[in-house]
Amino acid sequence: MNKAELVDAVAAKTGQTKAATAVLLDGFIEAVTESLVKSESVQLIGFGTFEVTERAAREGRNPATGAALRIAAKKVVKFKPGKALTEAIAGE
Template identity: 50%
Template sequence: MNKAEFVDAVADAAELSKLEAARAVDAMVGAITKALKKGDTVTLVGFGTFTVRDRGARTGRNPRTGDAINIAASKNPTFKAGKALKDAVN
């Protein structure tokens, strides 16, 4: 399912126009992104939790040459599914 299909599904489920549903989806994604940028955790009970994990600096290998390269530390967003979502999928 891509974003357009997701917006259509939200519009049908919430009885909204596609434009209103698109705004709602964009607002939700924006709010989650903003919270993660600040370092907050976003928990949607029954759905899951969005967090940011720190990934330390490490040494990797260039696959073409085999030379060692330094990979900088970074922050990566992660999602952990909640129990209700896991139960619904299984």
């Protein structure tokens, strides 16, 4: 599902216009992004938690040449699904 399909689905479920739903979705994405940039987690009870974690620097290999290379440390976003989402996916 891409963003346009998500907007269509949410608009159909809520009875709102696609334009209003798109503005709401953009606002949600912006708010989550701003929180993650500040290294704050975003917890949506029943759905899941988005959080920023540090990935340590490590050694890697160039697959074409086999030469060793250094992969720098960086911040990454992780998502941990909530209990309700996990159960819904499992069909419980």
